[in-house]
Amino acid sequence: MIEQMQGLPAGTLGFRAIGQVTADDYARIIVPDVEAAFALNRKLRLIYHIGPEFTGFDPGAMWDDAKLGMRHLSGWDRVALVTDVQWLRMTATAMGFAIPAEFRLFSNVELAQAIGWISEPPRV
Template identity: 75%
Template sequence: MIALIEGLPPGTLGFRAHGHVTAEDYKNIIVPDVEAAFALNRKLRLLYVTADDFTGFDPGAVWDDAKLGMRHLSGWDRVALVTDVHWLRGTAVAFSFAIPAQFRLFHGAEIEEATRWITAPDDS
């Protein structure tokens, strides 16, 4: 399940992943929110957090994530991933070269630091 993180400034989206994330979660939550935000903003920032109960993604969710990222390849400004999931951290590091934005990886205890970074002015 995906939940929107409220209270972020315009041009910044945040999502918290709970349990097992499915392609339906992307289709019903992430894709509409991202598309609506891109309709209003040339560049977006993304804060993605895995909750303590996160168990993984189904293959359809991974595919939808890749398609969404590629569809807006030059539109990402900053991406922050907040997770303590070992395999996800390793995957993020291995593929960080392919993320078309400033990318930072944070541990779960660093959620406030990640939020400050993702919402900071461009010169920070």
């Protein structure tokens, strides 16, 4: 399941993965929110928290995540991934260079720092 994170500044989207994440979660929650935000903003920031309650992704969810990121490839300003899931951390570390945005990886105990970083005013 995916839930929205609240209290983030304008132009910033936040999602939290809890339990098993499905393709339907992407279709119902993430995709509409991202598309609506891009309709209003040229650049967006994203924080994605995959915490201790996370149990896994269905294969369709992983594919939807990749498609969504590619569809808006140049539209991301900052992306923060917050997780202690080792295979996700290793993948993010290995593939972080391919994200056309400022990208940072945080552990779950650093969630507050991740929110602070994602909320910093844009550099001029």
